[in-house]
Amino acid sequence: MVLIQVFLVFTIIAALIAVEAPSTLSSIISLGAVGFGLSIAFLWLGAPDIAITQVVVEIITLVILIRATIGKGVTDIKGNESKPMLIGSLILFGLGSAFFANYLGAFPEFGKTAMDTFSEPASQFYLKFGLDKAGGANIVNDILLDFRAYDTLGEATVLFAAILGAITLLQKKVFFEGKGE
Amino acid sequence: MNGMSRIVKTVSRWVAPFIIAFGIYIALTGHLTPGGGFPGGVIIAGCFILLTLAYGKDRVKKIIGVGSAEIVDSLASLSFLCMGLLGYVFGGSFLSNFIQAGFPGNPFGLLSGGNMPIINLAIGFKVGGSLFVVFAFLALFRAIEED
Amino acid sequence: MLPLFVAIPLGLGFLLPLLEEFRERSKLYAGAMILETGFLLALSLVKFGDKGIYRMGGWPPPIGINYVLDGLSSLIVVVISAIAFVTAIFSLTYMSEYRNLGKFYGLFSLMLAGMYGVALTGDVFNMYVYLEVAAISSYALVGFNRGPEEIEASFKYLVMGAVGSVFILLGIAMLYGSVGSLNIAEISVRVSEMADKSFILLSTALFIVGFGLKAAFVPFHSWLPDAHSSAPTPISAMLSGVLIKVLGIYALSRLLFNGLNLPELAPQVLTWVGAGSMFIGGMIALGQKDLKRLLAYSSVSQMGYITLGLGMGGVLISQGKPAIATLALIGGIFHLVNHATYKSLLFLFSGGVEKLYGTRDLSEISGITGLSPVSGAAGTVGTLSISGIPPFNGFWSKLVIVIAAIWGEMYPLAGIVLFTSAITLAYYLKVQKELFLGEVAERAGLPGKISPGLYLPLVILAICCIGLGLLYLPEFRGVVLKPAALALQEGSEYTKLVLGL
Amino acid sequence: MFTYLLAFILFAVGLYSVINKRNLIKIIMGIIIMEHAVNAFLILIGYRLSGEAPIIEEGATVTEFVAAAVDPLPQALVITSIVIGLGVVALMVSLAVRIYQHYETFDITEIRKLRG
Numbered sequence: 001m002v003l004i005q006v007f008l009v010f011t012i013i014a015a016l017i018a019v020e021a022p023s024t025l026s027s028i029i030s031l032g033a034v035g036f037g038l039s040i041a042f043l044w045l046g047a048p049d050i051a052i053t054q055v056v057v058e059i060i061t062l063v064i065l066i067r068a069t070i071g072k073g074v075t076d077i078k079g080n081e082s083k084p085m086l087i088g089s090l091i092l093f094g095l096g097s098a099f100f101a102n103y104l105g106a107f108p109e110f111g112k113t114a115m116d117t118f119s120e121p122a123s124q125f126y127l128k129f130g131l132d133k134a135g136g137a138n139i140v141n142d143i144l145l146d147f148r149a150y151d152t153l154g155e156a157t158v159l160f161a162a163i164l165g166a167i168t169l170l171q172k173k174v175f176f177e178g179k180g181e
Numbered sequence: 182m183n184g185m186s187r188i189v190k191t192v193s194r195w196v197a198p199f200i201i202a203f204g205i206y207i208a209l210t211g212h213l214t215p216g217g218g219f220p221g222g223v224i225i226a227g228c229f230i231l232l233t234l235a236y237g238k239d240r241v242k243k244i245i246g247v248g249s250a251e252i253v254d255s256l257a258s259l260s261f262l263c264m265g266l267l268g269y270v271f272g273g274s275f276l277s278n279f280i281q282a283g284f285p286g287n288p289f290g291l292l293s294g295g296n297m298p299i300i301n302l303a304i305g306f307k308v309g310g311s312l313f314v315v316f317a318f319l320a321l322f323r324a325i326e327e328d
Numbered sequence: 329m330l331p332l333f334v335a336i337p338l339g340l341g342f343l344l345p346l347l348e349e350f351r352e353r354s355k356l357y358a359g360a361m362i363l364e365t366g367f368l369l370a371l372s373l374v375k376f377g378d379k380g381i382y383r384m385g386g387w388p389p390p391i392g393i394n395y396v397l398d399g400l401s402s403l404i405v406v407v408i409s410a411i412a413f414v415t416a417i418f419s420l421t422y423m424s425e426y427r428n429l430g431k432f433y434g435l436f437s438l439m440l441a442g443m444y445g446v447a448l449t450g451d452v453f454n455m456y457v458y459l460e461v462a463a464i465s466s467y468a469l470v471g472f473n474r475g476p477e478e479i480e481a482s483f484k485y486l487v488m489g490a491v492g493s494v495f496i497l498l499g500i501a502m503l504y505g506s507v508g509s510l511n512i513a514e515i516s517v518r519v520s521e522m523a524d525k526s527f528i529l530l531s532t533a534l535f536i537v538g539f540g541l542k543a544a545f546v547p548f549h550s551w552l553p554d555a556h557s558s559a560p561t562p563i564s565a566m567l568s569g570v571l572i573k574v575l576g577i578y579a580l581s582r583l584l585f586n587g588l589n590l591p592e593l594a595p596q597v598l599t600w601v602g603a604g605s606m607f608i609g610g611m612i613a614l615g616q617k618d619l620k621r622l623l624a625y626s627s628v629s630q631m632g633y634i635t636l637g638l639g640m641g642g643v644l645i646s647q648g649k650p651a652i653a654t655l656a657l658i659g660g661i662f663h664l665v666n667h668a669t670y671k672s673l674l675f676l677f678s679g680g681v682e683k684l685y686g687t688r689d690l691s692e693i694s695g696i697t698g699l700s701p702v703s704g705a706a707g708t709v710g711t712l713s714i715s716g717i718p719p720f721n722g723f724w725s726k727l728v729i730v731i732a733a734i735w736g737e738m739y740p741l742a743g744i745v746l747f748t749s750a751i752t753l754a755y756y757l758k759v760q761k762e763l764f765l766g767e768v769a770e771r772a773g774l775p776g777k778i779s780p781g782l783y784l785p786l787v788i789l790a791i792c793c794i795g796l797g798l799l800y801l802p803e804f805r806g807v808v809l810k811p812a813a814l815a816l817q818e819g820s821e822y823t824k825l826v827l828g829l
Numbered sequence: 830m831f832t833y834l835l836a837f838i839l840f841a842v843g844l845y846s847v848i849n850k851r852n853l854i855k856i857i858m859g860i861i862i863m864e865h866a867v868n869a870f871l872i873l874i875g876y877r878l879s880g881e882a883p884i885i886e887e888g889a890t891v892t893e894f895v896a897a898a899v900d901p902l903p904q905a906l907v908i909t910s911i912v913i914g915l916g917v918v919a920l921m922v923s924l925a926v927r928i929y930q931h932y933e934t935f936d937i938t939e940i941r942k943l944r945g
Contacts, residue, residue: 001832001878008835008869015839015862019846024854024935031858034839038865045872046882046899048215050907052207054868056223057915060312061861063230067319068922069854069935089848093841099533100837103526107505107830111878113900114508118518121508122390123875123902127895131885135281136212136294139883139898143905144217145297149276150384150393152300153265154445154457155909156307157338160258161438161461162916163311164345165468166923167251168431169479170318215884219912248349255346262339265331274386275331289887308912315919322926453906460913467920476931480940483924487856490917491847494863497910498840501867504903505874 001111007041024069032062049140184237193235200228208305212294218301222308229313238320247317250310257307264296264303329375330382330395333368333405333448334458337441340364341434348430357433358420364437365416368444369409376402381450381826389450389826390514396450396826399811403661404447404578407668410792411569412440414785418676419562421781422683426560432472439465439566443574450826452500452510452587456493459575463489463542466571470559481554488551492541499534502527503588512587513826516819519589532591535583536598543576545635546605549628556627557620557688561679564620568627569672573664577631581638585816595642602639603744606632610751619678619688619763622755623671626714629748630667634660636741637729638816644736645817652735657813658805659728666713666721666796673710673789677703680782681763690762697764700778704764706786711764713793715756716749721793724800832873840866853925853935857918864914868907875903 014033021027035058042051108114115123126147130139134146144152184190208221229250233241265276272279281295292298344357375397382395416436423429442462449455467489471482504510506527507518519528537548544552552572556564584594609629616622637660644653678688680703685693697704713720726749733742798804815822843866846859880899885891925935932940 004873005832005835008832008839011865011869012835012839012842015842015865018858018862019842019850019855024852027855027858031861034862034865038869041869042872045876046880047872047904047907048882048884049217049220050868050872050904050911052216053220053223053908053911056220056227057911059227060223060230060316061915061918063227064316064319064919064922065854065857067316068926086849089845092848093845097841100530103530107527107833108874109830110832110873111876113875113877113880114505115877115900118508122510123508123900124895125391126901127883127898128891130901131288131891132285134278134294134297135285135288136297137289137885138212138214138217139885139901140904140908141212141217141297141301142294143901144908145212145294145300146278146281146385147387147392148384148454148905149265149278149300151454151457151905151909152304153261153276153338154442154454154461155912156258156261156304157341157438157441157461158457158464158913159308159311159916160254160342161435161442161465161468162920163254163315164431164434164438165464165471166315166919167318168428168435168468169471169474169482169920169923169927170322171428172322215882217908219908223915252346252349255342258342259339259346262335262342266335268385269331269335272386274383275335277385312915312919315923319923319926322923453909457909457913460916464916464920471924471927474927476943479924479927479931483853483921483928486917486921486924487847487860490860490921491844491863493913493917494843494860494867497867498870500906501871501874501903504871504906510902 004041004044007037007044011037011041025066028062028065028069031065032058035061049138184235184240189235193231197228197232200231201225204228204305204309208301209298210291211301212297213289213291218304219308221301222305223312225305225309226312226316229309230316233317233320238317242317247314247321250314250317253306254310254314257303257310261300261303261307264300268296329371330397330448331384332371333444334441336364336368337437337444341438341441344430344434344437348428352427355420357429358416358423361416361433361436362413362420365409365413365440369413372402372405372409376406379825390509390511393449393451393454394511394826395448396822397448398815398822398825400582400661400815401447403665403808403812404574405444407665408440408443408447408570408574411566411668411672414788415562415565415672415676418565418679418782418785421779422561422679432469435465435469436563436566439469439571443570446574446579450512452503452512452515452583455579456496456500459496459542459579460493462571462575463493466563466567469563470555470567472560472563473558475558477554478558481551481558485551485555488541488548492538492548495534495538495541499531499538502531502534506531511826512582513823515587516589516823517827519587525591528588528591529593532584532588532594535580536594536601539576539580540601543572543580543631543635544605544628545601545631546608546628549605549609552628553621553624556624557618561675561682565672565675565679568624568675569668572627572631573634573668577634577638577664581816585642586819586822589819590642590646592646595639595646598635598639599643599741602632602635603741604632605629606636606748607744610748610755614751614755616755617690619681619690619759620675622690622759623674623678626752626755627671629752630663630671630714632748633726633729633745634664634667636660636745637663637732640729640732640736640738640741641813641816643738649736650817652732654810654813654817655728656732656736657816658809659725659732661812662728662799662809663725665799666725669789669792669796670710670713670722673706673786673793674714676789677707677710677786680778680786683782684778690759694762695764700783703778703783703786706783706790708760708764709790709793711756711760715753719794719797721796721799724797728800833870836866836870836873839869851936851938853928853937856937857921857925860921861914861918864910868910871903871907871910875900
């Protein structure tokens with residue numbers, strides 16, 4: 001349990017470095033540290049599927065981010081937004097955390113999942129009947145591909161729409177032959 | 182921009198088939214071991230990106246071609262939708278696991294999850310194709326600024 | 329039959345970019361889009377009356393995902409299909425000069441699929457996924473013209489939309505942490521049994537912030553004017569007419585009314601946010617020069633009306649006045665339907681004007697009725713109904729909201745509603761005076777006439793604007809709007825429908 | 830309970846970066862960090878003390894597996910949310926590249942000035 005907290009503290013430090021680092025490249029590298037630290041934490045949290053997906057997606061994100069910023073007359077923009085924005089966001093954080101703090105007591109205590117507190121939750125059903133109802137041994141993929149396959153269809157569409165949008169924006173061809181544009 | 186040094190080229194040429202094999206393994210056995218369509222597809226895309234970086238854009242465009250990756254992307258998404266519609270026709274409701282209902286394979290075998298391995302493969306190709314296309318366009322787009 | 333609402337747009341969305349690889353330029357894409365939206369409109373009208381659920385993959389509700397078709401979702405599906413059909417007809421001629429139409433209509437169709445997915449689903453996380461599908465397609469569509477301003481507007485819209493989505497996901501995570509289920513009906517059952525509701529308040533606050541970013545409530549509205557004015561016209565008509573409503577206020581009210589059984593503070597917050605965005609949106613719109621920016625700010629203000637109506641309904645329910653609460657909810661939903669029609673009419677009209685004059689600056693264009701009488705007349709109908717002139721539909725829905733505010737003894741709210749209607753009347757009269765009635769300002773080198781393909785949809789929408797006024801009459805209202813309001817009001821009805829308890 | 834707080838601190842760092850940074854890439858990174866924080870929170874919610882991965886081995890009996898396994902539902906949600914995050918990142922980066930081509934800078938305050 002303490003190990004998970006150590007990894008989470010590591011990711012927070014890496015995130016702070018990523019946000020405050022002067023040069024863009026070093027902040028991207030520490031962003032990678034956030035992702036990989038998290039994926040190791042996921043291993044300890046009993047989620048191997050997520051660890052694999054997180055590592056691999058983190059690599060692709062880093063490659064895309066570095067590809068977009070390398071050689072652009074490195075843009076090390078120091079300093080934050082204008083002062084009022086800074087003060088505004090600090091007030092916002094103060095309000096948010098105050099509103100948040102008085103509910104800290106109601107957090108479900110760590111390690112006791114919603115499965116145990118309620119009578120017959122859906123996740124108990126998945127665990128019990130995952131193998132013979134859906135046929136797969138990996139319950140997470142059972143859920144993804146059979147019990148909640150509609151989610152995954154939406155998921156595949158999200159990626160398809162994002163990539164289609166990115167292609168439309170990055171295309172070299174002229175879009176508009178008419179006058180005016 | 183004709184790719185990186187010779188060492189990187191030879192290493193990536195040797196490693197590429199293993200990465201693709203690992204990607205297909207992760208995608209195919211998604212319903213048995215950790216992994217699944219998404220990480221498998223991303224690994225396959227990562228392998229193509231590695232080749233593009235190592236050999237430079239023009240070489241890789243001849244071998245794979247960005248247009249074909251787009252076609253793979255659309256076709257794989259369409260096949261996922263058709264699996265759903267087939268479920269609608271055979272299994273009574275949209276996206277139902279009609280193969281598993283019909284003839285379930287042996288529980289821990291490769292073909293055990295009904296139409297789960299098929300959907301896994303479709304997602305794997307889709308994610309692989311689409312991520313490679315985005316990276317190719319990003320790389321291509323940047324090329325214009327340099328020349 | 330229900331999954332066809334999402335399956336057909338998804339199929340077309342995947343197919344059209346594929347076809348574009350082979351046939352670069354053709355009217356095929358716009359034609360396919362019109363056919364698809366026409367068929368879906370017919371399907372939605374057939375499906376309008378009945379209630380029922382559809383189990384995805386055959387799994388019963390708490391296990392699998394299910395669609396819920398009740399009064400409210402069937403009405404929303406009809407509104408989506410109608411506006412999409414009219415916009416597709418408009419885009420046939422408007423987009424003819426553009427290339428890359430396969431990708432444009434592919435993204436348009438995916439946005440449609442996302443909106444249908446959000447409107448019909450009965451599962452919280454599934455609503456988030458299809459909200460992302462619709463939102464991401466609209467980000468790319470806003471930046472479709474790829475000019476410097478469009479790209480910057482699309483980036484701002486994307487950043488604020490992504491922040492909104494993260495807040496919504498955090499709210500869902502907290503909800504799952506405390507309730508242990510994702511099905512909206514099961515959540516409401518478990519929330520009613522829960523003693524310590526503090527965690528629910530947290531996720532409600534996150535939902536209000538997240539969906540507020542999507543629905544452009546006042547503190548989070550800065551993306552809307554840039555996005556809606558720089559998007560291609562059919563897309564800004566869809567965005568303003570339907571997208572911010574389905575993704576914003578419909579999803580939020582479905583979660584708050586049916587899912588979380590109206591946590592105590594939520595309706596009050598909703599009411600005051602609605603009043604605030606109504607007032608501030610109207611004031612800013614007064615000073616706008618650009619026609620589309622004026623329409624965009626007026627969208628922010630009109631969204632305030634809808635949020636006010638629904639929020640008031642929630643307040644009255646918690647105060648134990650069901651009759652007036654139903655009236656307030658009817659007012660909010662009626663205004664949602666009206667705003668969809670006349671706002672998309674005005675945006676399509678502004679697209680025609682832009683094509684005719686080459687600019688959107690109000691001071692330079694005038695006397696449009698001289699150049700093209702039909703679209704001038706349709707535009708006049710639009711401006712009159714949005715500013716609430718009696719015979720048209722805008723007046724009736726504002727009337728219902730004001731009556732509900734007065735009967736519910738919320739006089740300051742009634743005051744704000746009346747004052748904002750006066751402001752709306754002011755800035756649309758300004759548009760009316762400059763745009764329609766002035767002498768004809770000739771612009772060299774422009775087509776000088778709006779082709780039929782552009783003003784035919786305007787006429788259809790103008791007829792709707794007049795026809796929808798009839799919904800105010802009790803017998804029509806009872807059939808169309810009352811079941812929608814009751815779907816929100818009686819949570820127990822919803823859970824009985826879904827879980828069969 | 831303290832572990833959940835760590836995930837929220839990570840979320841606050843991401844939000845701070847989105848609101849306060851002038852560099853477009855830092856704003857994109859802020860959103861990525863917020864996505865990571867929410868995914869971590871979802872997995873933490875589904876963790877059962879000394880629970881094991883929700884994958885049935887060949888010989889394991891179902892009842893003992895059900896008692897020991899971690900909640901699989903949040904993991905399915907996180908896989909979906911990671912890939913949504915990847916899609917949003919791809920779109921954001923392509924927009925940032927386009928903006929750089931038009932405005933020659935990643936600094937959002939300059940862009941606002943140039944946009945007029």
